[in-house]
Amino acid sequence: MPESPRLKLLPRLLLSGGAIALTCLSLEIGIRVVDAKAGRGFFSSHRNLLLEATPLLPFRTFGFDQYQEVGGQRYISGRRGELYSFKKPPGVFRIVCFGGSTTEQRSDEGVQYPLRLQQLLRERLGRDNIEVINLGFSAYATPHFLIQLELDVLSWEPDLLILSENINDLTASYFENFTPDYSNKYRHPFYSVPDYRSRFTRANVLFQDVQLYWITRAFVESRLFPPSRIDIRRASLGDQPLPEAQQVFERNLRSFVALARTNGIGVVLASQPLEPGRDFFDQQMAYKPYANITLYPLHEEFLKHHLSYNRTIEKVARETGGWFLDNNSEFGGDRKYFIDMVHYSSAGIDRLAENYANFILSQKIVR
Numbered sequence: 001m002p003e004s005p006r007l008k009l010l011p012r013l014l015l016s017g018g019a020i021a022l023t024c025l026s027l028e029i030g031i032r033v034v035d036a037k038a039g040r041g042f043f044s045s046h047r048n049l050l051l052e053a054t055p056l057l058p059f060r061t062f063g064f065d066q067y068q069e070v071g072g073q074r075y076i077s078g079r080r081g082e083l084y085s086f087k088k089p090p091g092v093f094r095i096v097c098f099g100g101s102t103t104e105q106r107s108d109e110g111v112q113y114p115l116r117l118q119q120l121l122r123e124r125l126g127r128d129n130i131e132v133i134n135l136g137f138s139a140y141a142t143p144h145f146l147i148q149l150e151l152d153v154l155s156w157e158p159d160l161l162i163l164s165e166n167i168n169d170l171t172a173s174y175f176e177n178f179t180p181d182y183s184n185k186y187r188h189p190f191y192s193v194p195d196y197r198s199r200f201t202r203a204n205v206l207f208q209d210v211q212l213y214w215i216t217r218a219f220v221e222s223r224l225f226p227p228s229r230i231d232i233r234r235a236s237l238g239d240q241p242l243p244e245a246q247q248v249f250e251r252n253l254r255s256f257v258a259l260a261r262t263n264g265i266g267v268v269l270a271s272q273p274l275e276p277g278r279d280f281f282d283q284q285m286a287y288k289p290y291a292n293i294t295l296y297p298l299h300e301e302f303l304k305h306h307l308s309y310n311r312t313i314e315k316v317a318r319e320t321g322g323w324f325l326d327n328n329s330e331f332g333g334d335r336k337y338f339i340d341m342v343h344y345s346s347a348g349i350d351r352l353a354e355n356y357a358n359f360i361l362s363q364k365i366v367r
Helices: 005-037 113-125 142-151 167-172 202-206 211-224 243-262 278-285 299-319 327-331 346-362
Strands: 067-070 073-077 083-085 093-098 130-134 160-163 266-270 323-325
Touching: 005 211, 093 113, 093 142, 113 130, 113 346, 142 243, 160 243, 167 243, 167 299, 243 266, 243 299, 266 299, 266 346, 278 299, 299 323, 323 346, 327 346
Parallel strands: 093 130, 093 160, 160 266, 266 323
Antiparallel strands: 067 073, 073 083
8 A cells, every 4th residue: 555645744744843952952052161161151151031031110110120139138228230239238339320311321341330430439449349229111101200319329328429310311301291200201112111911921931941032033023024114293482491391300309409408418419411413313212212292493403402401401500519520511412322312332331431430530429
């Protein structure tokens, strides 16, 4: 009796399937070896998007967990998972850095300005008891800093706070119907609701520990489903920012400084550097999911608005007798320091850390 065509095909299918499985296994092992050599470990999970899902947090709405339990002890967790003793050890000079994505940001080499600043201060002062904690988080603005300071950071007994923020507060005025708590901006689903549905798909959950899956997924998405560009809406809004919004920004800064001062903590307020090119503005803003509901000023007006907010930062520092560092002037809009309108290149991150280190040392702030 002649052999069925299906039976003839079965060994070929099994052989092909086995070859594909062996190839995938070899690639997976290769990826993990490369990760291990890069210092991430053979069992690294840094590509797993499920572990990066933004949690829903009380009071701050979104952000990262600022604490970790290790061996039954609570530790402060910096933005990138650096651990610090919850109770400040004797003799330690503790600095906490507040900001949005420009503080959170790290370079391709893994460098972030707070840790670079910590390294510089330790080297130049010849002591290891200086801590610089990164509390930056993407999209955070002054209302978030007030909550972080009041509910968390005061308990950490910091000696110095560094705050540099502008753009996230300024853009709140470009969302319609401005409100003093910025809810006109932060009620948008992009900010207010963790995107669990699109992250926790069946495939993502099933293959979450497979590095090859995440690399393939990222490649396919970048080629077949690139982010769609949205036409930015612009109109002439005048050379000055919305007065009510700028007053709220100033109020929040003053409240931050007052709360710190009441608790015996020094504050460095710093302007935010900006690359003034319109192409960098469009590159950053045209892919935001809310770009079609915000109304931005003409570009030259925007540059004046941003500068005006930086001047508000300086005004608050001067009038409260605090420290002010003009990072915007230090950078001078030099494109080599930027990868987009406000985020930094590796050179920019290094320059920012140098600015703070030089300023802190020149003012003899560290005790």
